Amino acid sequence: MRLSEIASIVQDLKPEISFKIQALSNGDFRVHNYKQTIFNIDNLSQIGFIDAEIEILKGMDYIYSNKSSVDYVDVDKSAKLNLERAEQYIKKKIDSILDVAHISIPPESSESIDVKLPNFKSLKDTSKFFNDLNNILEIVVVNKDINGKVELENFESGSLWISIGLGTSAAVSIIGNIVNTALNLKSKYYETETLKAAARSLNATADAQELLVKALDESLTNVSKVHATELLENSPINNNTPEYLSKFEHVVITFTRLIYEGAEIHPALNAPKDTKDKFPSYPKLIQSNSVKELQESTQGSVEEDQQPTDEDDKESTEFS
DSSP, rough: OHHHHHHHHHHHHHGOOEEEEOOOOTOOOOESSHOOOOHHHHHHHTTTTTTTHHHHTTTHHHTTTTOSSEEEEEOHHHHHHHHHHHHHHHHHHHHHHHHHHHHHSSSTTEEEEEEEEEOOOSSSHHHHHHHHHHHHHHHHHHHHHTTOOOOEEEEOOOSSSEEEESHHHHHHHHHHHHHHHHHHHHHHHHHHHHHHHTTTSSOOOOHHHHHHHHHHHHHHHHHHHHHHHHHHHSOOOOOOOHHHHHHHHHHHHHHHHHTTTTTTEEEOSSSSSHHHSSSSSOOOOOOOOHHHHHHHHHTGGGSSSSOOTGGGGOOOOOOO
């Protein structure tokens, strides 16, 4: 998780971490709001910076794991001090994270998007990613209707995240709609890539293999065209020429490919809620290892014609 996202989470949760403690006449203390506070601390624990404080709380099992329907619990002075100490230390650590984030991360425009790069291993792949991303963003937002721009705002230190300024809220919103569609098309893209890799491993001539691959590509293109046409018709862009529609189809299929490869495109953390709602959430990406294995195992096979054998009927292709 990137530092800016961690900072946003802890900043939102800090006010919600508060054991409200009331002194009782018998010398004990009543702790109110402990369930919600424990819940918020558990959320923070996923980031992994409050392990020691979590252990303190887990040591008080009658508080940490209390299933009572009443949101208060009576404790002695020792437990009260432990709760106060845990809360104090957690908030100090939150303040430290926010200080580091403030120093390390430049201010971000709400009219920008945050992009997570796939975990590429080669500079060539990384260069192609940036080139493709720049091209499709410019196709969509650099026009008189959207009045947007494409500018690199920030490359977050120590992460694979970049912030790209788009200039207008209309630009961010339309990219959100396209990304949402692309994420929905990812499974279709995965299916197509899997079948294409399998087609190239079949016992058939190179021409037959390529005919099948072409048919699969056309099927994906047709699905993308339907979605691109609908997106364009419902957008502020007043350009329905066949040439621009073809470019818009390219935008949709390219965003789909980038997401399939592992990219994520999010609104800025400080974007308005209605803008954030245009963007999808990101479930775990479909693993593409099976596709890559098929592609590697059949590399070069399209250069040679393969003769059918008597075993053809016994062969099958497994998709995973």
